[in-house]
Amino acid sequence: MKFVFFGDSICFGQRVSPHLIWVSRISQDLERISEGKVVVANNSVNGNTTRNALERVGPDLQSENPIVVYIQFGLNDCNFWQTDHGHARVSLEAYKWNLVEIINRARFAGAQKVLLGTNHLTQFNGPMEKKISSKAPMPYREHIRIYNNAVRVVAEMTDVTLVDIEAEWIEGPERKGLGEAYLDPDGLHLSPLGHDFYYHIVGPACRKAVSTLLA
Template sequence: MQMVEMMKVHENEHNGKILFFGDSICFGEGVSPQFSFVGLVSVALESELGNRCPRIINHSINGDTTRMALDRVAKDLQAECAETVYLQFGLNDCNYWHSDRGLPRVSANAFVANLTELVIRSHQFGARKVFLATNHRTEPDGPLEHKRSPLAPNSYLENLIIYNQLIRTVADLTGSVLIDIERAWLEEESLGRTASYLNQDGIHLSRHGNDFYGKIILPFIKNSTSISA
């Protein structure tokens, strides 16, 4: 756990902000902002806490990988000095594009290093708590599977499962709080509930999917330092 000891927290920077930093799933692609899970969490917190509700910021961008996130980390993460940071990446990192000749957009080793650095920088710039979320399962034979490179050694879903396990590894290595979306998704799937959770593209969340995310994530956010203090 030496990585945890490296993370310096600046006490004077605690400001109650909650920062969501991720890709199109955090951005809320395919639904109106108020129906995204970040929007739902924001409304629920404001309803319960009123003027005690912390400021919620969403600096998520469609299509982002962890490599692209590091390119904008100074402006979109470090500058906020948020007390609570929610990180969710991997759906784009694990993808195989035709132009990459059989390589994922971000290799497994680079993904671990990039995600670890995002956690370290979050703490260095004021975060008391960092949440790392795994990703939901995509359709096994959905549209995305037919777009991947024929040189890819795995299906998109198989690679996504691998990258979800890497997220768990980083959470353990850095002492981050794991929000295991994939595990909760599989429980819902066993009950036959996930069929309505995805849009027609087989990857982005429908309104029902965002509702599911919101219900999973809200208790974690409510128990974060700035709210429970």
């Protein structure tokens, strides 16, 4: 049984040691509960948008013939670069349908369970807000929330399992006033605490998916 994580730097685990990455910790759990029947591939790439993901969906997802897939993109799609003249790197509509295409292709390749994650939020007035284009129509954090809503729509459209990280982030770290501590100093990537948070939020959904199929 192949379990594929297909995402960007949040899944890849940028800026922390490999053993702390939430995907690595979930991988250990899945191997344990499956008694070695599950092999995990983390085919995530730093900086990827859903457009980039579709360009590599063949070798990095379809060729794996996965039985379970976890998908998470968006923090790069909704970003505003100076060179994009006030537009997101990937428009909201394109982002939504790119996710649908990825999900469909995962199913064509044999995936029986597909998990789709929303994204955590950046800190209020943090470093990322200072980097986006001056032509951006709204703060980066607010654009993340709009794209997260698109993820929820796609999850319902395609009947996949939604892992609503944003909702858990607001009710957890932010409600406790710890949002900044869960982020790397760049205000976007995860600190070790952030990886621990993801492990405890995403892990149960992954373990449930595998346990259901094993049963």
